[in-house]
């Protein structure tokens with residue numbers, strides 16, 4: 290004689306009902322999870338597409354030194370002040386890494402200078418001041434000739450470039466890293482005589498690429 294575990298048919302029916310309920314619950318949870326995931330995905334995509342890229346401007350650039358040795362080794366000292374601005378209403382920016390250098394006629398004329406990582410709240414701005422230098426940096430033999438030509442023209446065109454990585458912050462959600470490039474063109478008046486002070490340029494808008 291086999292043992293009957295179920296005490297009564299009624300109990301059996303109850304169990305089935307529970308099973309159906311469980312099944313419905315599972316379906317309900319799956320459906321809800323699916324809808325929520327979809328909404329979250331739409332939200333994330335919207336926020337990724339939505340942020341406006343940060344704005345940079347070169348408040349000031351001063352060339353203190355730009356001397357070339359006979360063996361085409363350059364000593365340079367350029368002080369710059371970059372204004373960084375987050376134009377977004379609801380999106381904060383983590384700047385994980387920014388490398389800044391100066392370039393002249395497509396040639397890097399200072400070493401990279403790193404800006405320590407910082408967080409920029411929405412609608413916030415930061416001033417980044419630094420001295421870009423090089424000591425005995427090898428440059429193309431045409432460098433001296435190009436500077437001479439610029440002096441004849443009365444202006445020196447200098448580029449300040451920044452490369453870095455940023456992350457967007459929306460509420461508590463933080464995006465992955467995005468590379469960005471900043472390009473500023475400074476035009477410095479450059480007279481025929483040896484200047485007494487530094488060559489200075491003020492207020493240049495920069496372009497940002499993400």
Ligand SMILES: *[C@@H]1O[C@H](CO)[C@@H](O)[C@H](O)[C@H]1NC(C)=O
Nearest residue numbers: 356357358362363364424425
């Ligand atoms: C560059 O700097 C080094 C070290 O400070 C110095 O020895 C050299 O003469 C400088 N070169 C020029 C062209 O001023």
